[in-house]
Amino acid sequence: MALRIEQRQHISNLIRLSEGHDIGLGTYREVIHRSWQRCVGEYQLDPGCPRPVRVLTQQALRDHQEPIDELLHVARAGVDQLYGQIAQLGYVLLLTDPRGITVDFRGQHDQALRQAGLYLGADWNERYAGTCAVGTCLHDGQAITCHHAEHFDATHISLTCTAAPITDPQGQMMAVLDISALQSPRSQDSQTFALALVNLYSRMIEDAYFLHRYRNCLILRFDTTRELVHFNGRGLIAMEEDGRIIAANGNGRALIEKHLLRWPSWSDDSSLKATQLFDAEIGDLLSILTSHEDQIRAFRVRANEITCFVTLVEPRGRHLASHEQKESPDPVPALDRLASDDPMMRRVIKLSRRLRNEDVSVLITGETGTGKEVLARALHDSGKRANGPFVAVNCAAIPESLIESELFGYLPGAFTGGQRKGMRGLIQQAHGGTLFLDEIGDMPLSLQTRLLRVLAEREVMPLGADTPVKVDIRVITATHRDMSELIRSGHFREDLYYRLNGAQLKLPALRERVDRQYVIRGVYDALLKERDQGIHLRADAMSALLTYDWPGNIRQLKNALSFALATAEGEEITLHDLPEECQCNRLPVTLSTRASTSTTPYASTMGQPKAQADGRDLLELLQRSAWNVSHVARQLGVSRPTIYRRMRRHGLVPPNQRQMT
Known part of the structure; x- marks a missing residue:
């Protein structure tokens, strides 16, 4: 009786809509509103005269199955698997062709389902059946749930239906995957899992067809x-x-x-x-x-x-x-061991290979601790000057009063307090090899002019000398500062900058590298070798190290591992042996969601509330992991209780725990 009253009210509302009256559609979603308007305006469907279910004859059905026979063959495994997950919850499964005809079906063959149109050969095109998941999905080309009174036909308002498109490799609609139930909870939110499942399996079928094709x-x-x-x-x-x-x-x-x-x-x-x-x-x-x-x-x-x-x-x-x-490039161990499979580092190494035997000046940029001196030394060790000296100078560490004498040297008696026999400057000491000037952005402006002359003339004038000394050096410089800003503010000479920047190598921050595990393992193994130890780095510690954001980069990583080795009491490094900041500060998890309105895996969550974006990210991970909480916890480097807390915070409930009646 209650259903009949609801049906009469539904028909009355749609008749008023067809007559141009406002029926308070603000309570319905825009996609449903648009479909209702098509039904009464474009299709001329009479809401007061519900249409009987249309089921095709066997011959007509075969005519619809034949054009997509290859897809039906490929989709069979996915269809069976999905139905196995929903059958116990009272759902049936329909696969329709691009015209809305049900060409494959999984469910009980009983009269109630047949009368509702949940049957093989049933026509669910919007032009005939009105607003429904299959028909509206075909029209809009996106996944949708049509729940209870959102259906146009009053005889369908007890149904809940969720459908997603299956497209061919050119993006054309090929089929629609739908799961439907005769009875379900009143709240549309109860179908959130249905939308996620249908989206997931429609993509799986698309991909299986693509791989087959x-x-x-x-x-x-x-x-x-x-x-x-x-x-x-x-x-x-x-x-x-x-x-x-x-x-x-x-x-x-x-x-x-x-x-x-x-x-x-x-x-x-x-x-x-x-x-x-x-x-x-x-x-x-x-x-x-x-x-x-x-x-x-x-x-x-x-x-x-x-x-x-x-x-x-x-x-x-x-x-x-x-x-x-394909011939592999000749190995250059000094450069090759700097990275594994990080695209940015691969680019740096590729360019470094070309520069290693050239005398062009190189400027290495990157955040503090990213390994600028390590790269400079690798360039030196892999090039034609490998047998010459490598002289490293930290321009920020030498007192300004001494940097001139340190760099250029001085003759005996050049100034009070100097060595009695004088001293060869660091530039001269690099003769025949490489001079590495670290933190070049901190070099005093007064010395920049003298360095420019060294680079231009390839000679150095020690303090107190009358005759310049010829030098054969390659200059590599490094900085973490914004050189363009230093030039604009007048703190660095523009002409010197262009002398130093014959080629630029930019090192990525550790948090940006996809080969972080390779870097961590390399640093850890080097520390073990120095200490002659054999302590194991446990998986929970590695997960924490992989997800920490490393503001101090590789230098901070080395300090953290040194701390763990020094304080660990057992035969392995665990999460709790790491510095406290490494145990709690995590890299943001950037995932992609397959929204019903987009197929891109790179949809941005910018503009969404942070909690909403985080919830969607977690839902995506859980869905892709088949709701395996342990697997998700390992991916994020956190404990299983943490995942369960986040699930409760965002209202995420596994499908097998939802109450469906």
Whole structure:
């Protein structure tokens, strides 16, 4: 009786809407409001005359199944798996073609479901059935839940339906995945899990179809998380061996659109290359499977400088000759050991290889503690001056009253208090080798003129001398300061800056590097070697070190590990042996959400309240990990109770714990 009263009220409201009256649609979502307007205006559906369920004959159904037979074959495993998760909750599953005809179905074959249209062959096109999840999803091209009275047809208002589109590799609608139930809680929030599940499985089916369709092509699989790229890499790009892009899945197309501002119309002569998207050469992409043990490489995205982890799926039945025959560059140990697979460091090392045997002056920039002197020494050790001296001078550490005599030297009796026999300056001591001037931005202005003369004339005038001394040096400088600002403020000579900046190498901060684990392990092993110790670094300590933001960079990392080694009481370093700041300060977790209105994996959370963005980030991680809290805790480097506290804070409840009746 209550349902019939509600149906009559629903019909009355829609009749008033068709007559142009205001029925208080502010209580309904805009997407539902627009669909109702289409139903009464464009489709001329009569809300007072509910339409009977339309189910196609067997022959007509086969006519709809045949064009997407390949998709039905590929989707079968995903459809069965999803239904296995929802069957106990009273849901059925529908897979429709692009016209809204149910071409595959999972559920009980009973009369109530058939009468509601939850059946094989049922027509859920919006033009016939009115506002519903399948039909409105087909029209808008985005995932949607249509809950109870949001349906246009009064006979459907007891239903809850959630649908998501499945698109082909060119972005065209190919099918719709829907789960529906005859009975559900009144609150639409009860269907949040349904929307997440349908979104997840529609993407899985899309990707399975993509991999099947382009199984004879090279496929780049990428993600912003290294650990999941092999198994759940969200971006897929099919390409030829010359790098020309053939097709891409939804996340791949989103990446291309960021680069081109549009999705191109593909043709045989399309010239778009994968190297235009990633900061890489074609050889870098083709050699992914042999370049690293885990067969993953990190590349920067040219359009937005995000780091993506990329793996390569080879064509079935054959191996690429390209990357097997590709000659690796000659090893340069001094440079190669500075990094593993960080794109920014790879760029620095690549340029350093070219500069190592040149006498061009190099300026190294980067935050304090990023390893500027280590890079300078590696340049020296790997070049033609390796057998000469490497003289390092910290311009900020030498008192201003002594820096001139330290750099240029002096003759006997040049000034009171000097050595009786005089002293060769540091510049002269670097003859035949490399002079490294650290913190060059702190050099007094008065000495900058003299240094400029040294660089221009390649000679030095010691204090008290009448004749200059020729010097053969290569100059490498470093600073953490903004040299442009120093020049504008008059604290650094512009002409000297251009003498020093023959080439610039910019070191990334440790928190920006994707090879942090390699750096941590390298520093730790070096400390163990110095101490002749064999203490194990436990996983919880490593997780904390990976997620700390390291304002002091590698120098601070070395101090933290030294502290842990000095204070640890057992045979291993644990989380609690680290300095206190390393136990609580974490890098922000930057994840992407697959919102129903966008397929991009790089959707920004800027502009959202922080708590809302954090909640969505956590929900995304939980969904991608199949609600495995332990796995998520390991990814974030926190304990399981911490994850449970965050879940309670954001109201996140696993699907198997939700009350569905």
